[in-house]
Amino acid sequence: xxxxxxxxxxxxxxxxxxxxxxxxxxxxxxxxxxxxxxxxxxxxxxxxxxxxxxxxxxxxxxxxxxxxxxxxxxxxxxxxxxxxxxxxxxxxxxxxxxxxxxxxxxxxxxxxxxxxxxxxxxxxxxxxxxxxxxxxxxxxxxxxxxxxxxxxxxxxxxxxxxxxxxxxxxxxxxxxxxxxxxxxxxxxxxxxxxxxxxxxxxxxxxxxxxxxxxxxxx
Amino acid sequence: xxxxxxxxxxxxxxxxxxxxxxxxxxxxxxxxxxxxxxxxxxxxxxxxxxxxxxxxxxxxxxxxxxxxxxxxxxxxxxxxxxxxxxxxxxxxxxxxxxxxxxxxxxxxxxxxxxxxxxxxxxxxxxxxxxxxxxxxxxxxxxxxxxxxxxxxxxxxxxxxxxxxxxxxxxxxxxxxxxxxxxxxxxxxxxxxxxxxxxxxxxxxxxxxxxxxxxxxxxxxxxxxx
Numbered sequence: 001x002x003x004x005x006x007x008x009x010x011x012x013x014x015x016x017x018x019x020x021x022x023x024x025x026x027x028x029x030x031x032x033x034x035x036x037x038x039x040x041x042x043x044x045x046x047x048x049x050x051x052x053x054x055x056x057x058x059x060x061x062x063x064x065x066x067x068x069x070x071x072x073x074x075x076x077x078x079x080x081x082x083x084x085x086x087x088x089x090x091x092x093x094x095x096x097x098x099x100x101x102x103x104x105x106x107x108x109x110x111x112x113x114x115x116x117x118x119x120x121x122x123x124x125x126x127x128x129x130x131x132x133x134x135x136x137x138x139x140x141x142x143x144x145x146x147x148x149x150x151x152x153x154x155x156x157x158x159x160x161x162x163x164x165x166x167x168x169x170x171x172x173x174x175x176x177x178x179x180x181x182x183x184x185x186x187x188x189x190x191x192x193x194x195x196x197x198x199x200x201x202x203x204x205x206x207x208x209x210x211x212x213x214x215x216x217x218x
Numbered sequence: 219x220x221x222x223x224x225x226x227x228x229x230x231x232x233x234x235x236x237x238x239x240x241x242x243x244x245x246x247x248x249x250x251x252x253x254x255x256x257x258x259x260x261x262x263x264x265x266x267x268x269x270x271x272x273x274x275x276x277x278x279x280x281x282x283x284x285x286x287x288x289x290x291x292x293x294x295x296x297x298x299x300x301x302x303x304x305x306x307x308x309x310x311x312x313x314x315x316x317x318x319x320x321x322x323x324x325x326x327x328x329x330x331x332x333x334x335x336x337x338x339x340x341x342x343x344x345x346x347x348x349x350x351x352x353x354x355x356x357x358x359x360x361x362x363x364x365x366x367x368x369x370x371x372x373x374x375x376x377x378x379x380x381x382x383x384x385x386x387x388x389x390x391x392x393x394x395x396x397x398x399x400x401x402x403x404x405x406x407x408x409x410x411x412x413x414x415x416x417x418x419x420x421x422x423x424x425x426x427x428x429x430x431x432x433x434x435x436x437x438x439x440x441x442x443x
Contacts, residue, residue: 059417062374062378062416062417062420062421063378063413063416063417063420064378064379064380064381064382064392064413064416065378065379066381066382066392067381067392067409067412067413067416068413070395070405070409071406071409071410071413074399074405074406074409075406075409075410077405077406078405078406152283152284156284156285156286156287157286159286159287159288159289160286160288160382162288163288163382163385170286170288170289170292173289173292174292177296182300183292183296183297183299183300184293184297184298184300184301185300186297187289187292187293187296187297188293188297190289190292190293191281191285191289191290191293194284194285194286194289195280195281195284195285198283198284198285199280199284202280202283202284
């Protein structure tokens with residue numbers, strides 16, 4: 001039997017952290033792209049598009065992320081197209097992230113005072129000009145702190161990919177635990193590594209929030 | 219296997235589904251109560267206690283908010299026995315969910331508490347209330363009313379997150395689904411069904427929370443507007 005020293009454990013966990021980071025990046029970039037699309041669908045004047053988007057957001061916010069993962073992973077297999085844990089996790093986390101970002105961004109766009117739309121219209125700007133020159137620049141400033149804050153939820157969400165067998169930080173922890181029987185050390189280290197990834201982002205989000213508040217925008 | 223759905227294959231497993239459903243509901247109800255109570259205590263102590271208590275609680279809140287729930291659960295269930303503290307799966311689930319909800323809610327409550335003007339507390343004292351009385355009526359209850367919607371959302375998030383306790387073999391709704399699909403190989407049907415159940419649970423929770431809020435915070439309605 002191979003003996004694991006503390007450094008072996010730490011090294012293996014650090015190596016697995018790479019996949020947590022990669023998966024988080026995929027989910028965040030994918031989620032932001034889909035989320036942006038959804039935000040504009042939600043703001044369109046088409047009733048059906050609005051309803052469809054709210055339904056999408058409600059569905060993803062009202063069900064466990066674990067079930068979303070399972071449905072995509074097992075659903076693809078049931079349809080006769082089995083997909084890897086990698087792909088299933090990427091898709092599920094992208095959709096999950098997009099729903100939450102859509103909700104956050106819609107809130108930011110709506111937070112810009114309604115009167116500004118009317119004022120821009122009176123000045124002769126059309127929808128896109130108003131959006132581009134008046135609403136978006138303000139909404140963007142408002143949206144950055146909660147978006148950074150949500151990235152922490154995305155990183156933590158990737159831990160669930162371990163359940164469908166994707167080897168990231170949490171899965172590496174359980175595997176190492178099975179090999180070494182040192183659960184206390186291992187899960188403390190796993191928690192510490194997540195903390196090291198998430199805490200700086202949390203602090204940054206709080207800092208940005210405070211800056212907005214001090215600027216009198218909130 | 220073709221892309222056909224057959225929900226009738228779930229019929230023989232109604233009792234398992236009911237058992238899992240009951241566990242999830244009990245876990246949620248109990249941890250919502252314990253979690254929110256603990257949150258009140260933590261929020262109070264983070265403002266009023268000795269510096270070292272405040273510092274320690276701050277650490278607890280930050281660590282909990284910046285690590286995944288599943289890792290907290292594994293740490294409590296697998297990690298603590300390494301120190302000689304043995305707990306069974308359902309207790310570990312209760313502890314993990316309570317600590318998780320309390321950390322988030324304490325932070326939400328703190329925002330509500332800090333929105334109360336200092337003068338109001340002094341006014342309460344001047345009216346002859348004891349410290350605890352004025353804290354309760356002037357600070358805590360209005361703060362609770364102010365952040366109530368955020369607390370509802372957080373409690374629902376913890377309920378949805380409880381799907382993970384199936385991983386330490388707690389017989390909850392997700393465990394029931396895992397059990398059933400290992401017998402009848404109809405994974406998609408059973409997961410679709412329980413996803414719907416979770417959705418209804420989330421909806422029902424929001425509804426009942428709002429009903430309770432309407433009664434409890436009735437006299438606060440004017441202030442909230």
